[in-house]
Amino acid sequence: MRQWLDVFRRGIAVDNPLTILMIGLCATLAVSTKVEGALFMGLAVVFVLSMSSVIISSLRLFIPELVRIPVFIVVIASFVTIVDLTMKAFVPDVYTFLGVWIPLIVVNCMILGRAEAFAYHQPVRLAIADGLGMGSGFTIVIVALAAIRELFGSGEIVFFGTRLLALPGWYQPPGILVLFPGAFIVFGFMAALSKWYNARVSKRVRQTSAGCTIEEAR
Amino acid sequence: MPRRAPSTPLNMVATVLVTCVVAATSLAFTYEVTRDRIVQQELEAERAALEAVVPDAESFQDVSDMVAEAEVDTEDVPVESAHRALDADGATAGWAVRVAPRGYAGPVAMVVGLDRDGTVLGVSIVRMRETPGLGTKIAEQWFIEQFVGWESMDLDAWRDEFDAIAGATKSSVAVREGVSAACAVYLEALMDSGEGGGGS
Numbered sequence: 476m477r478q479w480l481d482v483f484r485r486g487i488a489v490d491n492p493l494t495i496l497m498i499g500l501c502a503t504l505a506v507s508t509k510v511e512g513a514l515f516m517g518l519a520v521v522f523v524l525s526m527s528s529v530i531i532s533s534l535r536l537f538i539p540e541l542v543r544i545p546v547f548i549v550v551i552a553s554f555v556t557i558v559d560l561t562m563k564a565f566v567p568d569v570y571t572f573l574g575v576w577i578p579l580i581v582v583n584c585m586i587l588g589r590a591e592a593f594a595y596h597q598p599v600r601l602a603i604a605d606g607l608g609m610g611s612g613f614t615i616v617i618v619a620l621a622a623i624r625e626l627f628g629s630g631e632i633v634f635f636g637t638r639l640l641a642l643p644g645w646y647q648p649p650g651i652l653v654l655f656p657g658a659f660i661v662f663g664f665m666a667a668l669s670k671w672y673n674a675r676v677s678k679r680v681r682q683t684s685a686g687c688t689i690e691e692a693r
Numbered sequence: 694m695p696r697r698a699p700s701t702p703l704n705m706v707a708t709v710l711v712t713c714v715v716a717a718t719s720l721a722f723t724y725e726v727t728r729d730r731i732v733q734q735e736l737e738a739e740r741a742a743l744e745a746v747v748p749d750a751e752s753f754q755d756v757s758d759m760v761a762e763a764e765v766d767t768e769d770v771p772v773e774s775a776h777r778a779l780d781a782d783g784a785t786a787g788w789a790v791r792v793a794p795r796g797y798a799g800p801v802a803m804v805v806g807l808d809r810d811g812t813v814l815g816v817s818i819v820r821m822r823e824t825p826g827l828g829t830k831i832a833e834q835w836f837i838e839q840f841v842g843w844e845s846m847d848l849d850a851w852r853d854e855f856d857a858i859a860g861a862t863k864s865s866v867a868v869r870e871g872v873s874a875a876c877a878v879y880l881e882a883l884m885d886s887g888e889g890g891g892g893s
Contacts, residue, residue, distance in 0.1 A: 508825035508826060509825060535697070536695055536696075536697050536698060537698050537708060538697075538698070538708055539697070539698050539699060539700035539701070539704045539705050539708060540697065540700050541700035541705060542700070542705045542708055542709050545709055546708060546709060546712050549709075549712050549713055549716050550712065550716065552716070553716040553719060553720055556720055556723070557719070557720070557723045560723050560724060560727040560731070561723070561727060563727070563731050563734070564727040564730035564731045564734060565730070567734045567735075567738065571820060574822070625826075628826050629825075629826040648826070650826065650827050650860055652826075653824065653825050653826035653827060654824065654827070
């Protein structure tokens, strides 16, 4: 259980796919202009990532090494198509906003990367933790990025037609925030923040574990 | 540590084949489950767009063929469809023309509603890829409202009154061109059939 939680937490903080590993950035920068769309993009990624991790991990002994990539792609593409059809049927507005980025999850290097680096070598139990953790890490970052860009770039956050948060009328939103340069700038700050946080945490961990060793030695 | 299946030709072919068959089956199943709903959602979206621009209509009748035959010159704005709006008595209440002028990033699909005299009743943006927060402002009420009241007969006068959104000129102009194209369609293809075909 401890190992499970450790793998799960790793995806959110120490190995966050966006701010630390920096994979799957293309879609992130493109759809993080609206919180609503970003949230559904995150959920789609969580689903595809955990499901494909489970399948690939449980079949890992039956997949010969030379054909692993085609098998991964077929598995991933199937789950993406399931998400694609379901979103089209039940949340058409969000689907229109996300557009081509949902089918493009198939070639998102985050999913394939986790399949190759983790799920293909680890037991199902841990593959689920990795999928959920990496997916949540992705969702948290993309939603935070979208919240900053939507709030300061268009002056308000609208979620399914309800205004969640609005800035006072005198605020003139700078257009650059909703454009790509704005995405890079905000993302840069988020990556820095995440590095700083990780550095602090690992320092503390090192200190406490050093403390433990000393105590045990006594 | 259990050993992984070796990469013999037979193993490889069998694995890929089985994976593909299972994937195809599960996709066929998902497609079956969601198909009806997807069709229904598309119809609803289409119908909502038509109703938004011709509020008094009871039902709609597709007259796209009529427009295609008339070969209207819309200055490169594609006309996707046209509907005759019918009121409760089956008489023509107005028209809804769907056009897709070119915006800043691809076509801006929109429906323009016209009354029987060719005056614009409303405009509704159906689909667009404009820059979020900038070009997407063309869907906002205050911008759309300025087109209401445009008369097909006297288009040039109205076109001069047009206010574009600062920073989104191309997107704004796309909407103006779309409305103008719909007016042109009305003048050249729809106007004269307003009374005759009402009951069909």
